Amino acid sequence: xxxxxxIPAALSVPEGENLVLNCSFTDSAIYNLQWFRQDPGKGLxxxxxxxxxxxxxxxxxxNASLDKSSGRSTLYIAASQPGDSATYLCAVPFMGNxxxxxxxxxxxxxxx
Amino acid sequence: xxxxxxxxxxxxxxxxxxxxxxxSPMKGHSHVYWYRQLPxxxxxxxxxxxxxxxxxxxxxxxxRFSAEFPxxxxxxxxxxxxxxGDSAAYFCASSANGVQETQYFGPGTRLLVL
Numbered sequence: 653x654x655x656x657x658x659i660p661a662a663l664s665v666p667e668g669e670n671l672v673l674n675c676s677f678t679d680s681a682i683y684n685l686q687w688f689r690q691d692p693g694k695g696l697x698x699x700x701x702x703x704x705x706x707x708x709x710x711x712x713x714x715n716a717s718l719d720k721s722s723g724r725s726t727l728y729i730a731a732s733q734p735g736d737s738a739t740y741l742c743a744v745p746f747m748g749n750x751x752x753x754x755x756x757x758x759x760x761x762x763x764x
Numbered sequence: 765x766x767x768x769x770x771x772x773x774x775x776x777x778x779x780x781x782x783x784x785x786x787x788s789p790m791k792g793h794s795h796v797y798w799y800r801q802l803p804x805x806x807x808x809x810x811x812x813x814x815x816x817x818x819x820x821x822x823x824x825x826x827x828r829f830s831a832e833f834p835x836x837x838x839x840x841x842x843x844x845x846x847x848x849g850d851s852a853a854y855f856c857a858s859s860a861n862g863v864q865e866t867q868y869f870g871p872g873t874r875l876l877v878l
Contacts, residue, residue, distance in 0.1 A: 683864050695855060696807075696869040741807070745863035750798065750820050751809040752857075752867060 654679045654746045658755035665732055666763050669731050673727040673758050675742035680720045682744045686752065687716050689738040696741065699727070732762045766791070768858050768870035769838075776876045779844050783870075785841040785873045789858030794837045797867060798831060801853040812856075813839060846877045 655678045665671050669763045675685070683701045688696040700716040702725070713729040728732040729736055741763045744754040770855040777783050789796050798810040809823040813833035824831065828846075833839040843850055853874050857867040 658846065688869070693874075696857075696870060698866050701866045727825075737875040743807075750812050750863050751823070752807075752863065753809070754799075754807040756806040 654749075654753055656742060656744055656755040658740075658742060658758050660758060661756065662759040662761070664761040664763060667684070667732060667734060668730055670730050671730065671732055671760075673740050673742075673760070675725040675727070675755055677723045677725075677744050677746075677753075678725055679746050681747040682720065683747060685716075685718055685725050685742060685744050687714075687725075688741045688743065690741060690757070692740050695763050699740075734762045734764050736760060737762045768856055768868050770854075770856050770870035770873050772873060773871060774874050774876070776801065776878065778878050779847055780845050783843040783846050783850070783875055785843075785854050785856075786874070787839040787841070787856030787858075787870060789839070789856075790860075790868055793858035793860050793868075795859045795862050796833050797857040797859075798839075798841050799855045799857065800853065801872075805851070810841075843875075846875075848877045851875055851877045 657676045686701045687699040690696050700709045702718040713730040718725045739757040741757045743754045783836040794815050796813045799807045800810055801807045806849050811824045811831045816835050828844045832861045835847045853872045856870045859865045859867045
């Protein structure tokens, strides 16, 4: 079964620290991997998309890596800020599927 | 670019009524996806449409749910004879070229069935 898992489900860190969020997927045949953030009661904001041929992608304080063979991705957030508090979701389109399969998310709280 | 637009943002229906959810994709996007987020659960795919065609409806319940994306106008997700279990946030996403490109999400419609 094609599944996406995110651990931990929740994470709290003091402001200013660097942190890593994890995402794993059961099938390495993917088109790409996307990271989103979701604020309470809001929609999803796309953060980064890594194509299956790429190893990492950067945007500002965010860096996402992809190890397709081991079925893992990480989202690194540098110098965390209270505004980073949100639920972070990873999602993959497995090959042969025209849809995103989502992880259940990591709820991140940055403590001022 | 206004982004993906959904309306209404909140919808309250009584059991047995119909719910119509609308989605206007980003300008230039012809691929539309609907996802559902049940309370305390992750997002689940429902249906994928291109203009006038349903490409994949494998995630949509066989009964009471239907979707369309006409040549003109927004995509519509229709739920007939709603039940309490339909209460959820329904998100629409669009992309320029299928799943191989970024999917952009709308703000969602939060459906509450009384």
